Amino acid sequence: MARVHSFGPIGDENAEVLILGSMPGLASLKAQQYYAHPQNAFWRIIAELLQFDADAPYETKIQALKSARISLWDVLQSCIREGSLDARIENGTHTANDFQKFFDTHKKIAYVFFNGAKAEECFKRHGLKKFAGSSVVYERLPSTSPANASMSFANKLNAWREILRLRPSR
Secondary structure, X not given: OOEEEOOOOEOOOOOOEEEEEOOOOHHHHHHOOOOOOXXXXXXXXXXXXXXXXXXXXXXXXXXXHHHOOEEEEEXXXXXXXXXXXXXXXXXXXXXXXXXXXXXXXXXXXXXXXXXXXXXXXXXXXXXXXXXXXXXXXXXXXXXXXXXXXXXXXXXXXXXXXXXXXXXXXX
16 A cells, blocks of 8 residues: 655635645545545535635635635645545554644634544544644534535535634634
8 A cells, every 4th residue: 555645735824714634535636636536525515605616726716715714734644545535544654744833824723623533533643732722623524525425415514614603704
């Protein structure tokens, strides 16, 4: 099995919200874009929440996140994984991203939302909460992955509305 590597964070110093995945899947790694798998509901959900076209070019999607003061990243910088499923990430092969540096340069982050249980589990396992400060609120949202097929798109979207409800600036 191969070691896979994530991308750098998206967002700027004005971000108030951080959305964390675990590790990009194979389609995303190939495209060098977050959530590139066509069945992943992430961009459809974010487009609905932020009111832009889900089929917009990737750069337009990224700009919509930045305009909404949302950053996007993954917990893991690298790991060994066969395929795309979080369940296939080998324990003991995780290398976390540099969250101390991230939170030092993104001081306005007030909320961290995990895109699924694996992202939250990895964040906790690596003790990364200490870098954000005590006032940051953490919440796990249902995974947007096509592997989370037991939950309907409508239910995922409803759960993800929490981002808009909690954001400090609207």
